[in-house]
Amino acid sequence: MKPSVGIRDVAQHAGVSNATVSNVLNRPDVVAPATRQRVLAAIAQLGFVRNESARQLRAGRSRVLAYVVLDAANPFFTDVARGVEDAAREAGFALFLCNSASDDGREREYLELLHEQRVEGILITPVDADSARFAELVNRGTPVVLVDRETTDGTRCSVAVDDVLGGELAVTHLIENGHTRIAMVGGPMSIQQVRDRHEGALRALANAGLPAGALTVLDTKGLQVAEGRGAERGWLACPPRAVPRRRSAPTTCSRSACCSR
C-alpha cells in the first residue's frame, strides 16, 4: 500500500511545480510539449491517480451523474440505464447506478448520499413522483429528471415513453396491413401505461374510421396472476429497445405494449 502519491510528488519527480502538473492534467495545450512529456512520464512512473475529492472540492464540478432506478432487475430500467450511460459517457460524464428497489427509505438514503456527493445531476424513477424531496435537490442546484414518471401537476422535468402514441402506432400498423379485427393483449388496466396504450389503440381505430368494437381487449392481468420471479418483481419478459430522449419529442416504442413498469 503506497503512501498516496499526490500532485506534488509528481511535480517534484518531474522537476516542475505542482501548478504545471495541474496544467498538464486539465489544460495540456498550455504547457510545453517537452515538459508535458516529462510530467506524464512521472505520472505513469509514480502511478499517480488524481484525487477527485480534492478536485471536486476546489473545482466545484464532479463530472458524475446518477440514475436511481426503481428496480435494477427490471429489464426496462436496465435498458434505459444503458442508454443513459451511453449518453453520459458521450458527454464526458460517468454514471452511478443506484437501486431503490421500490423502497422509499432506500430512495431517500441514496438521494441524500448523492446530494452529499454533489453529483451534477440525478435521473430517477421515483417511488412517489410527487415526493417533496426533489424540490430540495433542485433548489440546491442539482437538476433532477423523472424517468418514466411524472408529477401530477406536471411541474417537474421528466422523460417518458409516449405510450398513447405507441398504442396508436401499433394498431395503425395493423390497420395499414389490412387487418380489421384487432386484439390488444395486456394489462392490468390499473397501470397507467397500459391505459395509455389502450387509448392510443382506440385513437388509431378512430383515425381509420373503424368502430371501437374492432378492438378486442384481452386483459391478461399479467402482473397479478403470472407466477415466478417476473410477477414478484412486477414485470414480464420483454425486449423494448427504444430509449426516451426528451420530453418534447418522446421516442416511440413499437413494442411498448409488452412491458410493465
Added chain:
Amino acid sequence: MKPSVGIRDVAQHAGVSNATVSNVLNRPDVVAPATRQRVLAAIAQLGFVRNESARQLRAGRSRVLAYVVLDAANPFFTDVARGVEDAAREAGFALFLCNSASDDGREREYLELLHEQRVEGILITPVDADSARFAELVNRGTPVVLVDRETTDGTRCSVAVDDVLGGELAVTHLIENGHTRIAMVGGPMSIQQVRDRHEGALRALANAGLPAGALTVLDTKGLQVAEGRGAERGWLACPPRAVPRRRSAPTTCSRSACCSR
C-alpha cells in the same frame, strides 16, 4: 439555487463554532444535548447538506463501495447486487453500481473513476479476471474482490458459487428420490460453470455407486443458438435466489444449472 450553505453558516446561525457543528455531525455524544438540538435545528432550517468531497478529503474515508457488474441486465448479477447492497447498507456503506457491459474499455474507465473517487472497496465481475489492473488498485490500498470469477493462479480475493457442489446436490437429490436415469440439461460446455456442475453431477453418481452412464447430458448450446435478447446478452431466463457469501463457505444453489453467467 441557494448559495451553498456550509458548516460555518450553520455554526453562525446556531451561535456556536464550526467545530461544534462538526462534532454534532460526527460525534453527537460529545456535545451537550442543548447545543446539539440548537445545531440540529439550524441544520434543518438552513437545509445544510454535508459536502462529502471536503469530508473525504480531510477524513480519508469515503463510506462508499462499488460493484462493477459485467451485465446489468443479467438477473444473476442484479440478484447478487441486491445482496451486496443489503450487506453494504448494514455495514453503513453505500453502494454504487457500475455496468461494464462486458466492455473492457468501460471497465477500465469505471475502475479509474472509482480509483479517483477513492472508494473504500470494489467488487467486480471482470471481463478478464487476470487483468493486471486489479494489482494497481490493491497496491494503492483499495480492496478488490472478484465476484463469480477467479484468477487462474487463484491469487486474488474472490467470491463464487460452488457450481460443483451445486451439481452434486441437485443430482444427489434426484438419486435420493429414487431416480436412476438422470438428464442434465445445460450448456455449452465451454462455460466453466456448466463444466463444474457436470463434474458435480458425476461426483454425485460416483458417491451413490452409480455408473457415469446413468447421466445423460443434453447440451443445449443455449448461449449460441438461443434467439432474441437473452442470447444477445448471454443469458437465458432463470430465477436463482441464492447469493454467494464468502469463499470458504460458498452458498449452494439448487438451481445453479439454470443460469449462464
Added chain:
DNA sequence: TTGTATGCGTTATCAC
C-alpha cells in the same frame, strides 16, 4: 464542553 488553528490535494490567479 466548546473554540482556535491547521492541513487534506487540488485548481486558479497572479506574477515572473
Added chain:
DNA sequence: GTGATAACGCATACAA
C-alpha cells in the same frame, strides 16, 4: 511557459 500561493469545506489536535 512556468512557479509561488491562496482558497475550497470540513475534521481534528490542542488550547481554553
